[in-house]
Amino acid sequence: MNNFSILNSIGNTPLVKLQKINPYKNIEIFVKLEFFNPSGSVKDRIVKHIIEDAEQKGLLKPGGTIVENTSGNTGAAVAMMAAIKGYKAILTMPDKVSIEKQNALKALGAEIVVTPTSAAPDSPEHYVNTAKRIASEIPGSFRIDQYDNLKNTEAHYLTTGPEIWQQTNGEVTHYVASGSTGGTISGTGKYLKEQNPKIKVYMPDPVGSIYYEYFKTGEFDIKNSSTYHVEGVGEDHIAKAMNFSIVDEMFQFTDQEAFTTARLLASQEGILGGGTGGANVWAALKLASQLNESAKIVTIIPDNGAKYLSKFYNPEWMKENGFTL
Numbered sequence: 001m002n003n004f005s006i007l008n009s010i011g012n013t014p015l016v017k018l019q020k021i022n023p024y025k026n027i028e029i030f031v032k033l034e035f036f037n038p039s040g041s042v043k044d045r046i047v048k049h050i051i052e053d054a055e056q057k058g059l060l061k062p063g064g065t066i067v068e069n070t071s072g073n074t075g076a077a078v079a080m081m082a083a084i085k086g087y088k089a090i091l092t093m094p095d096k097v098s099i100e101k102q103n104a105l106k107a108l109g110a111e112i113v114v115t116p117t118s119a120a121p122d123s124p125e126h127y128v129n130t131a132k133r134i135a136s137e138i139p140g141s142f143r144i145d146q147y148d149n150l151k152n153t154e155a156h157y158l159t160t161g162p163e164i165w166q167q168t169n170g171e172v173t174h175y176v177a178s179g180s181t182g183g184t185i186s187g188t189g190k191y192l193k194e195q196n197p198k199i200k201v202y203m204p205d206p207v208g209s210i211y212y213e214y215f216k217t218g219e220f221d222i223k224n225s226s227t228y229h230v231e232g233v234g235e236d237h238i239a240k241a242m243n244f245s246i247v248d249e250m251f252q253f254t255d256q257e258a259f260t261t262a263r264l265l266a267s268q269e270g271i272l273g274g275g276t277g278g279a280n281v282w283a284a285l286k287l288a289s290q291l292n293e294s295a296k297i298v299t300i301i302p303d304n305g306a307k308y309l310s311k312f313y314n315p316e317w318m319k320e321n322g323f324t325l
């Protein structure tokens with residue numbers, strides 16, 4: 001890779017301290033701005049790591065096809081890498097993914113396949129099953145398999161974790177991250193706990209996802225799951241990349257809490273993040289409200305709010321969907 005490749009700008013994202021919306025005097029809350037990655041999200045880290053590993057193992061050959069199921073951000077990272085490296089990209093996603101995200105993938109040259117959000121996890125129409133089918137039909141294609149590929153978690157263990165440790169001079173006390181594949185929370189949390197076993201890891205989960213029930217009871221009933229508006233976190237199945245043994249506690253959040261906090265982050269702190277960044281900061285503030293001791297909480301802003309201008313940053317959309325401003 002040459003020194004001026006866009007791939008060199010992946011990672012080493014800024015860590016900034018909340019200045020206005022944190023009312024707790026003894027507690028500092030830091031947010032890691034993953035939208036500084038070139039395709040606009042945390043997913044650049046894992047896609048680079050997984051593709052480079054596949055190339056080294058001969059699983060992905062020059063001119064080959066990369067297939068992935070993605071809520072959009074992994075797709076953007078795949079499409080960007082495919083454009084640079086000369087691969088074809090085919091990306092499947094549920095239809096709740098914002099039009100901005102879908103169009104960004106097309107602009108980067110990828111082919112997209114949109115499936116119904118309501119498709120059950122075991123139905124052939126579900127976006128994961130659609131990606132599996134497409135990959136099986138194209139000889140020599142490579143599926144990123146972000147949910148079950150442990151290289152996903154490893155990417156965060158090797159990059160996000162060490163960056164947070166260095167940027168806080170080893171003083172981070174709590175780490176907060178919501179999860180879908182679980183790669184971000186599992187890899188980063190594992191690294192941080194290895195540096196200091198006293199660090200606590202908290203995971204917010206959207207109401208409607210099965211992760212909270214699974215964490216609390218060790219099992220889940222898919223009938224208790226439901227759809228929600230926040231894009232990119234929570235699940236309807238257990239991903240292999242998600243390691244619950246590093247999670248100390250979980251919080252459930254609503255769409256309203258995530259969107260209100262994201263809007264506050266933008267208007268008060270100048271940080272235009274996505275809905276999951278709002279959820280993470282909401283959870284960091286909730287955690288701060290429960291702590292008696294001083295603390296340095298670190299959380300993640302996984303992606304860029306520009307992808308949601310037609311959704312929760314749009315007052316009309318908020319009203320139409322029953323949310324308050």
Ligand SMILES: Cc1ncc(COP(=O)(O)O)c(C=O)c1O
Nearest residue numbers: 179180181182183184232276302
């Ligand atoms: C916007 C957004 N936030 C957070 C996440 C969660 O990251 P992870 O898959 O590492 O758990 C994702 C994953 O798709 C995402 O798209």
